[in-house]
Amino acid sequence: MNYNWDWGVFFKSTGVGSETYLDWYITGLGWTIAIAIAAWIIALLLGSVLGVMRTVPNRLVSGIATAYVELFRNVPLLVQLFIWYFLVPDLLPENLQEWYKQDLNPTTSALISVVVCLGLFTAARVCEQVRTGIQALPRGQEAAARAMGFSLPQVYWNVLLPQAYRIIIPPLTSEFLNVFKNSSVASLIGLMELLAQTKQTAEFSANLFEAFTLATLIYFTLNMGLMLLMRMVEKKVAVPGLISVGGK
Amino acid sequence: MDFSGIIPALPGLWNGMVMTLQLMVMGIVGGIVLGTILALMRLSSSKLLSNFAGAYVNYFRSIPLLLVITWFYLAVPFVLRWITGEDTPVGAFTSCVVAFMMFEAAYFCEIVRAGVQSISKGQMGAAQALGMTYGQTMRLIILPQAFRKMTPLLLQQSIILFQDTSLVYTVGLVDFLNSARASGDIIGRSNEFLVFAGVVYFVISFSASFLVKRLQKRITV
Numbered sequence: 529m530n531y532n533w534d535w536g537v538f539f540k541s542t543g544v545g546s547e548t549y550l551d552w553y554i555t556g557l558g559w560t561i562a563i564a565i566a567a568w569i570i571a572l573l574l575g576s577v578l579g580v581m582r583t584v585p586n587r588l589v590s591g592i593a594t595a596y597v598e599l600f601r602n603v604p605l606l607v608q609l610f611i612w613y614f615l616v617p618d619l620l621p622e623n624l625q626e627w628y629k630q631d632l633n634p635t636t637s638a639l640i641s642v643v644v645c646l647g648l649f650t651a652a653r654v655c656e657q658v659r660t661g662i663q664a665l666p667r668g669q670e671a672a673a674r675a676m677g678f679s680l681p682q683v684y685w686n687v688l689l690p691q692a693y694r695i696i697i698p699p700l701t702s703e704f705l706n707v708f709k710n711s712s713v714a715s716l717i718g719l720m721e722l723l724a725q726t727k728q729t730a731e732f733s734a735n736l737f738e739a740f741t742l743a744t745l746i747y748f749t750l751n752m753g754l755m756l757l758m759r760m761v762e763k764k765v766a767v768p769g770l771i772s773v774g775g776k
Numbered sequence: 777m778d779f780s781g782i783i784p785a786l787p788g789l790w791n792g793m794v795m796t797l798q799l800m801v802m803g804i805v806g807g808i809v810l811g812t813i814l815a816l817m818r819l820s821s822s823k824l825l826s827n828f829a830g831a832y833v834n835y836f837r838s839i840p841l842l843l844v845i846t847w848f849y850l851a852v853p854f855v856l857r858w859i860t861g862e863d864t865p866v867g868a869f870t871s872c873v874v875a876f877m878m879f880e881a882a883y884f885c886e887i888v889r890a891g892v893q894s895i896s897k898g899q900m901g902a903a904q905a906l907g908m909t910y911g912q913t914m915r916l917i918i919l920p921q922a923f924r925k926m927t928p929l930l931l932q933q934s935i936i937l938f939q940d941t942s943l944v945y946t947v948g949l950v951d952f953l954n955s956a957r958a959s960g961d962i963i964g965r966s967n968e969f970l971v972f973a974g975v976v977y978f979v980i981s982f983s984a985s986f987l988v989k990r991l992q993k994r995i996t997v
Binding site: 531598599601602603604605606607608610611614615618705709710712713715716723726727730736737740743744747748750751752 | 837842846847854946966967977982
């Protein structure tokens with residue numbers, strides 16, 4: 529089998545409509561970003577709530593959060609995705625089920641499954657980071673705030689969380705990047721995100737090395753770009769006088 | 777929900793689990809060996825070697841595992857043909873093992889590097905003062921201590937790999953998840969089999985993490 533290298537392949541027509549292969553990649557990247565950002569919003573909100581719950585002095589509340597984290601961290605992402613995509617719709621009430629399976633177009637229902645799945649999956653990881661951030665603060669912070677008459681919610685909202693978030697930006701960044709990478713599982717339930725478009729390009733054009741090289745470059749650039757961006761944010765919001773500032 | 781169909785399917789599921797464990801063990805062993813070599817390159821005084829290892833790690837850590845598995849599955853036959861000049865049939869299993877080894881090596885490299893760096897400088901100096909070569913120092917003094925320190929991290933990463941092996945679904949390899957999907961589909965009970973697969977993954981990962989945490993408590997000073 530001979531292999532014909534052709535780096536110009538991306539500007540060629542795919543034979544489907546008037547699109548070039550590059551258009552496929554752009555569409556794919558758009559989906560990848562949309563999935564990742566939507567899932568990240570869920571993960572950040574839910575993860576923060578769970579992270580706070582884990583540090584609250586109430587065994588039931590912290591137990592619930594711990595159980596959540598253990599459950600979502602110990603089941604493979606792909607199994608979770610299949611559960612959200614195949615199993616959960618079957619458990620919905622009759623009329624909702626009909627709407628989900630028949631009225632929604634397949635892309636939308638797959639998108640909902642992936643975003644919910646990735647969001648809840650990542651929330652468990654975010655929870656652990658938020659908890660670490662809160663626990664890394666000197667205990668005096670909480671005690672001092674309580675002594676000044678803050679209620680527990682006020683202590684978290686005004687004293688602990690603003691500091692915790694600023695400490696945990698580096699690990700949160702790597703979780704954020706993981707969401708982008710993990711969003712590639714969407715290709716397995718038929719969403720045409722970046723990896724799926726790459727596979728399709730490889731199949732249509734027979735230029736598989738070029739196709740995958742471009743995909744790699746896109747993921748790589750996305751990662752590096754976001755990392756640099758987050759490093760700037762980190763420097764900007766660093767708590768003066770705390771640990772090493774600006775990632776040593 | 778009717779879970780009774782699972783019992784007759786157990787032998788098939790067990791074969792799938794064996795496949796999963798094989799992938800995992802080969803990925804871990806290859807990944808640790810390659811990762812250790814990369815870590816030593818990264819720590820070496822040669823700029824060329826350390827930059828190469830740095831680039832390798834950055835590269836593999838910024839792309840999804842699923843992409844690596846898919847790419848290798850398609851590319852390994854081509855690459856082998858270029859190297860050997862003849863058609864060598866490679867199964868999905870081999871290409872997946874190679875993908876796991878190379879991908880995990882990037883993560884293991886960082887763990888080993890941190891482990892080696894955590895050993896006090898005096899150890900290196902003392903070994904060299906005794907007349908040991910660099911190779912002897914690493915092999916007999918530094919690495920044994922470093923590996924002891926990083927055992928919990930290596931195990932944690934192995935548990936992650938255990939879960940990630942399920943991604944071989946994409947190339948149709950019949951691992952545990954895929955065999956559960958297949959046996960469930962045949963008798964029209966795919967949901968039950970999916971739940972069963974999830975429970976099995978959970979029980980294994982959860983108990984393994986629990987043991988790792990206990991080990992960590994025991995070996996931390």
